[in-house]
Structure formats: C-alpha cells, structure tokens
Amino acid sequence: xxxxxxxxxxxxxxxxxxPLPPRVLAAMAEPVxxxxxxxxxxxxxxxxxxxxxxxxxxxxxxVLTGSGTAAMDSAVCNLVRPGQAILACAAGKFxxxxxxxxxxxxxxxxxxxxxxxxxxxxxxxxxxxxxxPGVGLVYATLSETSTGVVHDVRALAExxxxxxxxxxxxxxxxxxxxxxxxxxxxxxxxxxxxxxxxMTPPGLGFVSASPRALARAQEQPAGRYSLDWNxxxxxxxxxxxxxxxxxxxxxALDVALDLIEEEGLAHVLARHDLLAxxxxxxxxxxGLDLFGDPDERSTVVTALELPEAVDGARVPGLLRERxxxxxxxxxxxxxxxxxxxxxxxxxxFDVLTILAGLELxxxxxxxxxxxxxxxxGAQRVFAEAGVPVAAxxx
Amino acid sequence: xxxxxxxxxxxxxxxxxxPLPPRVLAAMAEPVxxxxxxxxxxxxxxxxxxxxxxxxxxxxxxVLTGSGTAAMDSAVCNLVRPGQAILACAAGKFxxxxxxxxxxxxxxxxxxxxxxxxxxxxxxxxxxxxxxPGVGLVYATLSETSTGVVHDVRALAExxxxxxxxxxxxxxxxxxxxxxxxxxxxxxxxxxxxxxxxMTPPGLGFVSASPRALARAQEQPAGRYSLDWNxxxxxxxxxxxxxxxxxxxxxALDVALDLIEEEGLAHVLARHDLLAxxxxxxxxxxGLDLFGDPDERSTVVTALELPEAVDGARVPGLLRERxxxxxxxxxxxxxxxxxxxxxxxxxxFDVLTILAGLELxxxxxxxxxxxxxxxxGAQRVFAEAGVPVAAxxx
Numbered sequence: 001x002x003x004x005x006x007x008x009x010x011x012x013x014x015x016x017x018x019p020l021p022p023r024v025l026a027a028m029a030e031p032v033x034x035x036x037x038x039x040x041x042x043x044x045x046x047x048x049x050x051x052x053x054x055x056x057x058x059x060x061x062x063v064l065t066g067s068g069t070a071a072m073d074s075a076v077c078n079l080v081r082p083g084q085a086i087l088a089c090a091a092g093k094f095x096x097x098x099x100x101x102x103x104x105x106x107x108x109x110x111x112x113x114x115x116x117x118x119x120x121x122x123x124x125x126x127x128x129x130x131x132x133p134g135v136g137l138v139y140a141t142l143s144e145t146s147t148g149v150v151h152d153v154r155a156l157a158e159x160x161x162x163x164x165x166x167x168x169x170x171x172x173x174x175x176x177x178x179x180x181x182x183x184x185x186x187x188x189x190x191x192x193x194x195x196x197x198x199m200t201p202p203g204l205g206f207v208s209a210s211p212r213a214l215a216r217a218q219e220q221p222a223g224r225y226s227l228d229w230n231x232x233x234x235x236x237x238x239x240x241x242x243x244x245x246x247x248x249x250x251x252a253l254d255v256a257l258d259l260i261e262e263e264g265l266a267h268v269l270a271r272h273d274l275l276a277x278x279x280x281x282x283x284x285x286x287g288l289d290l291f292g293d294p295d296e297r298s299t300v301v302t303a304l305e306l307p308e309a310v311d312g313a314r315v316p317g318l319l320r321e322r323x324x325x326x327x328x329x330x331x332x333x334x335x336x337x338x339x340x341x342x343x344x345x346x347x348x349f350d351v352l353t354i355l356a357g358l359e360l361x362x363x364x365x366x367x368x369x370x371x372x373x374x375x376x377g378a379q380r381v382f383a384e385a386g387v388p389v390a391a392x393x394x
Numbered sequence: 395x396x397x398x399x400x401x402x403x404x405x406x407x408x409x410x411x412x413p414l415p416p417r418v419l420a421a422m423a424e425p426v427x428x429x430x431x432x433x434x435x436x437x438x439x440x441x442x443x444x445x446x447x448x449x450x451x452x453x454x455x456x457v458l459t460g461s462g463t464a465a466m467d468s469a470v471c472n473l474v475r476p477g478q479a480i481l482a483c484a485a486g487k488f489x490x491x492x493x494x495x496x497x498x499x500x501x502x503x504x505x506x507x508x509x510x511x512x513x514x515x516x517x518x519x520x521x522x523x524x525x526x527p528g529v530g531l532v533y534a535t536l537s538e539t540s541t542g543v544v545h546d547v548r549a550l551a552e553x554x555x556x557x558x559x560x561x562x563x564x565x566x567x568x569x570x571x572x573x574x575x576x577x578x579x580x581x582x583x584x585x586x587x588x589x590x591x592x593m594t595p596p597g598l599g600f601v602s603a604s605p606r607a608l609a610r611a612q613e614q615p616a617g618r619y620s621l622d623w624n625x626x627x628x629x630x631x632x633x634x635x636x637x638x639x640x641x642x643x644x645x646a647l648d649v650a651l652d653l654i655e656e657e658g659l660a661h662v663l664a665r666h667d668l669l670a671x672x673x674x675x676x677x678x679x680x681g682l683d684l685f686g687d688p689d690e691r692s693t694v695v696t697a698l699e700l701p702e703a704v705d706g707a708r709v710p711g712l713l714r715e716r717x718x719x720x721x722x723x724x725x726x727x728x729x730x731x732x733x734x735x736x737x738x739x740x741x742x743f744d745v746l747t748i749l750a751g752l753e754l755x756x757x758x759x760x761x762x763x764x765x766x767x768x769x770x771g772a773q774r775v776f777a778e779a780g781v782p783v784a785a786x787x788x
Contacts, residue, residue, distance in 0.1 A: 010425065017426045017641055028422035028642065031404065032411045032595055034719045065597055066460040066620060069637040073620040082616075104619040195638060201426055203459055203597045203640030222476075223617065225498040226460060226467040243463040244589060246597030246640070247411055248422065325428045 008323040013354050015145050015173055015301045015327055016068075017195040017202050018344035020252075024199055027255040033247050040247065041239050043254055048236065050257045053265060054198075055171070055190050055208045056181035062232045064205040065246045068172040068193025071205025073101060074227040075168045075189050078209075078217040079137055082106035086137045087128055087165070089156070091118045093146035093330045094170055098139035105223070110135060116332060117147045117292025117303075122155035129163035138167045142174030142190070146330050147292045148303035148339060150178050154185040161186055166213060172196060175206075176260065177272045177300045177343040188213045194249060197272075197300075197343045199256040203249045207232075272299040274385050275342035275351055278378035282355040283340075285377020286362070286369050291337045301327075302340040310365035312336055318361040319354075326354055348382050402717040407748050409539050409567055409695045409721055410462075411589040411596050412738035414646075418593055421649040427641050434641065435633050437648055442630065444651045447659060448592075449565070449584050449602040450575035456626045458599040459640045462566040462587025465599025466491060468621040469562050469583050472603075472611040473531055476500035480531045481522055481559070483550070485512045487540035487724045488564060492533035499617070504529060510726060511541045511686025511697075516549035523557035532561045536568030536584070540724045541686045542697035542733060544572050548579040555580055560607060566590060569600075570654065571666045571694045571737040582607045588643060591666070591694075591737045593650040597643045601626075666693040668779050669736035669745055672772035676749040677734075679771020680756070680763050685731045695721075696734040704759035706730055712755040713748075720748055742776050 012019040033040045044063075051061040064071055076098075080086060085108040088098040093116075102109035110132050112124055120140055129135055138160045143150045153169050160167040166188035171180060175190065176197030182190050188210040195202035209217070209229060217229045225231075231242040260268055279302035283290055291303035306312035313335035316328040329337040340354050355374035362369045406413040427434045438457075445455040458465055470492075474480060479502040482492040487510075496503035504526050506518055514534055523529055532554045537544045547563050554561040560582035565574060569584065570591030576584050582604040589596035603611070603623060611623045619625075625636040654662055673696035677684055685697035700706035707729035710722040723731040734748050749768035756763045 012426055012428055014428050016638060017428060020426055025423045025425070029419045031419070032406055032414055034406055034408050034411060035596075037714065037719050066464060067637045067639065070460060070464075070620040073618075076619070101619050104616060104622070106616050193638070201640065201642035202429075202638045203643060222498060222500050225470070225495050226464040227620075228498070243461045244410060244587070244596045245461070246595065246643070248595035249597060249640070249642070320431070325431050 011324045011350070011353060013324055013326045013341055013350065015196065015339060015341035015343060016193070018199065018341065019346070020201065021199055021256070021259055021345045023259065024252050024255045028201070028248050028252050030251060033251065035241060035245055035247050043251060045239055046254055047250060047257065050261065051206060052208065054176050057183045057190070057208045059182070059208045059210060060233060060236055062207040062209070062229060062236060063241070063245065063250070064207065064227065064232065065203065065243070066205045066227070067202060068191070068195070068205055069097065070227060071191035071193060071207050072097060072170055074205070074207055074224070074229060075191050076101040076105050076107070077224040077227055078229045079168070079213065080105050080107045081220050081223065083108060084136065085110065085132060085134045086139060087112060087125065087132070087135045089120050089125065089138065089140040091120055091147065091149065091151070092116050092141070092144035094144055094172070095141045098170070102139070117149060119149055119293045119295070120151045120156060122152065122159040125156055126159040126162060129159065129165055133163070135163070136165050138165050140167065140169055142169050142171040142180065143178060143300040145173040145301055146333065148290070148294050148298050148301045149292050150174060150294070150297035150300060152297070153187060157186045173300050173343055176268065178297055179269060182208060194253060198253060199259065199344045200253040201249055203246050204253060269299070272342060274381070275299070275346055275348070276302055278348065278351050278381040279340045279342060281381045282351065282374040282378035286355070286359065286374035300343045302342070303337045304340070305337055306335070307362065307367045310362060310367045314365060315361055318364060319357050322357050322360065324354055324357045348387050351378050405718045405744070405747060407718055407720045407735055407744065409590065409733060409735035409737060410587070412593065412735065413740070414595065415593055415650070415653055415739045417653065418646050418649045422595070422642050422646050424645060427645065429635060429639055429641050437645060439633055440648055441644060441651065444655065445600060446602065448570050451577045451584070451602045453576070453602045453604060454627060454630060456601040456603070456623060456630060457635070457639065457644070458601065458621065458626065459597065459637070460599045460621070461596060462585070462589070462599055463491065464621060465585035465587060465601050466564055467495060468599070468601055468618070468623060469585050470495040470499050470501070471618040471621055472623045473562070473607065474499050474501045475614050475617065477502060478530065479504065479526060479528045480533060481506060481519065481526070481529045483514050483519065483532065483534040485514055485541065485543065485545070486510050486535070486538035488538055488566070489535045492564070496533070511543060513543055513687045513689070514545045514550060516546065516553040519550055520553040520556060523553065523559055527557070529557070530559050532559050534561065534563055536563050536565040536574065537572060537694040539567040539695055540727065542688050542692055542695045543686050544568060544688070544691035544694060546691070547581060551580045567694050567737055570662065572691055573663060576602060588647060592647060593653065593738045594647045595643055597640050598647060663693070666736060668775070669693070669740055669742070670696055672742065672745050672775040673734045673736060675775045676745065676768040676772035680749070680753065680768040694737045696736070697731045698734070699731055700729070701756065701761045704756060704761050708759060709755055712758060713751050716751050716754065718748060718751045742781050745772050
C-alpha cells in the first residue's frame with residue numbers, strides 16, 4: 001500500500017481551533033456581504049442580540065476582528081495606563097499572557113502564580129489585594145486551556161469586590177463550555193474568542209465590559225486605536241463596526257449561534273460536562289492520572305499525565321499518524337501531558353476516538369495499557385447517562 | 395409579482411470587501427487546519443513565500459489577524475512613542491486615519507492636508523519636513539479609496555529620504571491593484587489588508603517593514619502586544635504565528651495567491667489598468683466628470699461626480715434595488731460622488747453592469763443621461779484593447 005492509508009481519516013481534536021459543524025463550514029462559502037448594507041445590519045443584529053446570553057450578562061458584547069489574544073489585549077490597553085497597578089493571576093500558559101500584557105503596557109504588575117495546574121485561590125487574591133491597596137484591576141482565567149483547570153471566577157470576583165478592584169476574566173476556552181454568570185457573579189470584564197466553544201473559525205474576539213469598565217476606558221482614551229472600546233461600543237450601538245469587520249466569520253458565527261440556540265445553552269453545558277466526565281473516566285480506566293487540580297467545573301479540556309516510562313513528546317506525533325490532531329503539553333508541560341479537548345463541536349464518539357488512539361500510541365511506546373480500557377471507562381459514563389447525548393443539530 | 399424580483403441578482407461591487415472568486419469561497423468550506431500542525435506549516439510557508447512579490451520587496455511580510463486598520467495601527471504603535479513627531483498626509487478618509495492613529499498614540503502630529511480628492515505633492519512634503527526637522531516618520535496612502543486617487547508614493551519616498559525620515563504607506567486597496575516597488579522606491583513600511591485586491595475576506599492584515607523600521611520597533615518595545623512586530627517577525631521566521639491566526643482566511647488567501655500567480659501579477663495590474671480606463675471612458679460617455687485629481691495610476695476605484703441636479707444620496711440605495719451594492723461617497727463626499735470599484739476579482743462585464751445600473755438610476759432621479767452612453771464608452775475601450783481581457787482563472 002502506497003500513499004496515504006485509506007483507513008486513516010483526519011480528526012481535529014484540539015482545544016482551539018476546534019472542529020466546525022458542517023453548516024458553519026458551508027456558510028463560509030456563501031458570497032461576501034458588504035458591512036454597510038441592510039443584509040449585514042440584520043446579520044450583525046442577530047449576533048449582538050444573542051451573544052450576551054453566553055456570558056450571562058446584560059452588557060453589549062463587543063465584536064472585534066482579531067484573535068482571542070487581541071480581545072485580551074483590549075482588556076489591558078483600554079483599562080491600564082503606564083504605571084498603574086494590576087494583579088495578574090497565572091496558573092498556566094494563558095494566565096501568564098496577562099503578565100506579559102501588563103508588562104507590555106508598562107503596568108506595575110503584581111503576580112499571583114500558584115504553579116501550572118493549580119487552582120487559583122480566592123483567599124490568596126484577597127491577601128495580595130490587602131497587601132497592595134493600589135491595585136484596581138485583577139486579571140484571571142476562566143478555563144486554563146494549558147492545564148484543563150477551570151477556575152472559580154465567582155470566588156475571585158468576590159475577593160476583588162471586597163477591595164473595590166475590577167475582575168477581568170479570560171474566558172477564551174470557557175465561554176459556552178462551562179457555567180458563567182458574569183453579571184450575577186459581579187465580573188467586570190469577560191473576553192473570549194470565536195474558535196473554541198463558539199464553533200467558528202479563529203479571527204473574532206469578543207468583550208463583555210461592565211458600565212464601570214467602559215467608563216474607565218472613556219476616562220483614559222489614549223494608547224490604542226483598532227482595539228479601542230470607545231470606538232467599538234459607539235459604532236455597535238448604531239449596529240455598525242468602526243472598521244471593516246471579518247464579515248465571513250461573522251456569518252459563520254451566526255450559524256454557530258443558531259446551532260447553540262437549537263441545542264439550548266443548558267444542554268450545551270450539560271454535554272460538555274458529560275464529555276468531560278467520560279474523558280476523566282477514560283483516563284482512569286487506562287490507569288492514568290489527571291494532571292493538576294481539576295474539579296467538576298473542568299468541562300473544557302481534560303489534561304492527563306503521560307506515564308513517566310514513555311517518551312511523552314512523541315505522543316502527539318504518533319496520534320497524528322493515526323489522523324488525530326490533539327494537544328500535548330505547552331511550555332513546561334511539553335512531553336508530560338496530553339490534553340483531550342471537548343469544547344465546541346464535540347460528541348461522545350470523539351472522546352472514544354481519542355481514547356482509543358491514545359491506548360494504541362501508549363502501547364507502541366511501551367506502556368502497560370490494556371486495549372479498550374480507556375474506551376470502556378468512558379462508555380460506562382455515557383451509558384449511565386443514557387447516551388446518545390444531545391449533540392449540535394448540524 | 396410578489397417577493398424578490400427574479401431578474402435581480404446580487405452584485406457586490408464595493409471597494410472592500412470585494413467579491414471573491416468561487417475557488418476562494420469554496421476553500422473556506424474545507425475543514426479547519428490546526429495552526430501548529432504540518433499541514434499549516436506548508437500552507438503558511440506558501441503564503442510567506444509569495445506575499446513579498448506583491449509589495450516589490452525582499453522583506454518578510456508579516457501576517458496579522460485583524461482588519462487592515464489593525465495593520466495601520468501596528469505601523470504606528472510599533473514605531474511611535476508618545477511625544478515623537480510624525481507627518482501625516484491626508485487627502486481623504488483613509489489618509490485621515492493616520493492623523494487619528496497618531497493622536498491616539500499621543501504623537502506630535504504634523505498634518506499635510508491638501509483636501510479630499512487632491513494628489514499628495516512631494517514638494518509640499520519636502521517643505522514640511524524642512525520646517526520640522528524632528529519628524530522621523532511620514533505617513534501616506536497609496537490608493538485613497540475614498541476619492542479614487544492613487545498617490546505617487548515614489549516621489550513621497552524621495553522627499554522623506556532627503557530628510558532622513560521613514561515613509562509608511564497605507565497600501566490597503568492598492569497592493570495588487572496598482573504598481574508598487576517598495577524596495578526600489580525606498581519605502582520603509584507598506585501595510586495592506588486581505589479584502590481588496592488580494593481577493594480574500596476581511597480579517598487579515600499584512601505589513602512589509604524594512605530592516606531599519608524593524609530595528610526602530612525593537613528599540614521601543616513597549617505599548618503594544620497583539621500587534622507587536624517583534625513577536626510577529628520572530629515567530630514567522632520559524633514559520634509560525636505568536637497567537638492563533640485566522641487559519642480559514644489564510645487558507646483562502648493561499649487560493650487567491652494561486653489565482654494571482656496563474657494570471658501573472660503583471661497581467662493582474664494590466665487588467666486593473668484597463669478596467670479603470672474603461673470606467674473613466676464610461677463616465678465620460680455619460681457626460682459626467684471624474685472626481686478629484688486622478689491620473690493613469692488610479693487603477694483601483696473610479697470616483698465620479700454625481701450631477702448636481704440629482705439627489706446623490708439616493709444613488710447607492712437605488713442601485714441596491716437593482717441588486718448592485720456599490721460605494722457612494724464617505725464623510726464630506728456623501729451624496730456627491732459614486733465610486734466604481736475595480737480592485738480584485740473584477741472583470742469587464744462588471745464595469746458594464748455598474749455603468750448600466752447608474753444610467754438607469756440617474757434617469758430615474760431626473761438626470762439627462764442617455765441609456766447605453768456609459769456602457770458604450772467603456773465597451774469601446776475594451777474593444778480597442780482586444781477584450782475579452784484576461785480574467786482570474788477561477
């Protein structure tokens with residue numbers, strides 16, 4: 001047999017970009033819509049009306065053309081001027097991005113770094129804010145994609161509020177995949193991106209900012225332009241965008257929001273929860289350990305420790321030989337963990353597929369893993385829940 | 395007859411986003427590629443290899459996820475720190491964006507504003523640089539989309555060079571549609587976007603920066619993050635991107651660059667030139683005047699003055715009733731001009747279509763325009779050139 005093996009199909013199983021529903025893909029092949037025409041007004045209106053529910057907010061959610069990182073960037077350059085003090089909480093690669101952003105904009109950056117895989121502890125945030133009363137902004141992460149931990153941002157918001165600081169949350173992989181009640185929990189800013197649970201290609205960032213966060217941005221108008229919230233919110237309230245937006249991605253998002261609406265947000269979150277429980281059971285079934293300190297909130301990505309006996313850095317490549325593109329560890333976790341993504345357009349058989357692939361790969365690398373052990377662990381969870389679970393109706 | 399009129403089809407005829415070739419649209423419906431996998435490496439490599447020819451440069455062209463305005467933004471926030479002096483040249487809406495950007499980043503902004511529709515005069519730039527020897531950066535526009543004028547950036551570069559200033563050019567609608575020889579003409583920075591002559595949806599920005607422009611950005615590392623050139627260039631030289639890029643748009647661009655390669659860049663530019671000459675002849679055939687001070691370089695958009703006797707603000711809406719989405723005037727030109735776009739995926743019959751539509755609309759508004767007069771003017775130019783002209787092979 002020469003050429004590609006016809007038994008091997010391609011499975012995108014990363015935590016972002018995530019695989020897209022066929023209806024979303026098809027929408028992008030539609031002719032381009034002009035962004036100052038009635039057809040776009042209707043489309044953009046539908047988007048703006050439906051986004052806030054995903055955040056649990058009454059704020060206008062701003063749509064930026066850029067990566068999720070651009071949305072994070074906007075939450076620093078709009079709120080922080082050189083010399084102002086912030087507290088950056090980092091327990092993984094994406095938490096560390098807040099530190100880098102704070103430094104890039106010449107903030108006085110106080111750090112809370114409990115280590116990769118740890119859960120952020122609200123009492124530690126409280127202690128640091130008491131120590132540094134000048135800190136007006138706390139930056140944290142909802143779902144730390146690099147470690148699989150979903151943080152208790154509700155508790156962090158309480159700690160911030162006690163010190164009259166605003167909490168800014170990176171919700172890039174979390175929004176739409178795990179519970180979030182921005183307004184009820186008192187979170188000032190949540191940012192996210194299109195390419196995770198929103199089932200849209202990368203290239204759009206979203207920002208939900210409270211009136212007092214918007215007021216702070218108004219008071220400090222310099223130091224940014226294309227990511228400026230003042231321009232974005234003023235145009236959006238007229239149903240427009242200040243600059244040519246990524247119209248094709250906005251159309252794709254419109255279809256993705258249709259799918260989320262059809263499934264129902266509560267069912268979407270329940271699906272993520274069940275996929276995560278099945279993944280954790282699969283990991284246990286193979287006799288492996290979860291990485292770090294996940295809990296029942298960790299519904300986005302399941303990180304597992306690779307056996308010390310195997311060359312863990314080879315795992316993603318060997319999975320890819322079987323058609324599966326999955327995330328190993330990043331940074332200091334390279335070669336030590338594998339991440340099973342289940343945020344966005346993932347169903348039960350996707351979890352079984354990556355577990356089956358992992359069993360094969362670990363055996364090839366010499367680990368003592370029984371074929372079917374991981375799959376069976378996950379299958380039992382799905383069966384107990386009366387799977388087939390609801391999946392997006394694409 | 396009820397419902398939409400079946401004789402009316404949709405024609406996107408704006409200067410950005412521009413209509414897309416079918417092959418580009420189809421590529422966006424392909425499954426998403428992970429940006430840290432071999433398939434993306436090959437794709438991104440092809441893009442990086444082919445972009446410089448469009449600029450006439452040996453620079454590495456940076457690919458940013460964002461609008462064309464984000465690319466312009468990057469050319470200010472990477473080069474200008476608060477208090478530094480720049481000269482912003484503005485003869486239309488997009489030139490004025492440089493002024494706004496300079497002010498947003500707290501530069502000392504000197505302005506050269508000869509009026510909307512004027513051509514930027516290199517001797518005036520020279521005079522201002524002589525008056526203000528502290529100015530290290532001149533910002534100008536290649537193709538001013540709001541007026542149809544293509545500026546002589548070669549002459550501007552000479553003027554800047556004589557004062558040891560760097561020239562930064564907004565090439566958003568110009569790159570790929572009009573002649574540009576960045577290195578030969580000595581232009582330090584050219585930025586562009588995906589949604590004009592590059593025949594790709596909006597959402598990607600491109601920056602070609604000279605070694606000395608990159609060095610200036612290196613020396614002043616603060617004040618930006620997601621638009622930071624230092625991060626972008628360092629990752630790109632490893633074939634990667636610092637943050638999740640808009641992979642779907644990058645795939646679309648890959649196909650668009652195939653089409654440009656198949657037609658040949660020289661033929662692409664010749665096609666734009668002929669379309670523009672035909673459009674100008676069509677305008678003359680209808681007895682109308684061109685707006686502003688265009689010359690043979692103005693191959694991107696043809697702006698015409700609407701007759702004073704008609705209510706010009708109604709023209710775009712009446713064209714849209716006939717299925718044609720075209721640009722009227724922006725800002726101070728609203729209701730005064732119509733812009734015939736011919737940058738990107740435009741062919742001969744597109745020019746005839748908008749001219750025919752304009753004839754009808756002007757007559758409806760009471761102007762004395764003979765049916766067929768504009769179309770005939772353009773047809774004669776195409777016939778003399780031996781049309782059918784080469785068109786993209788999509």
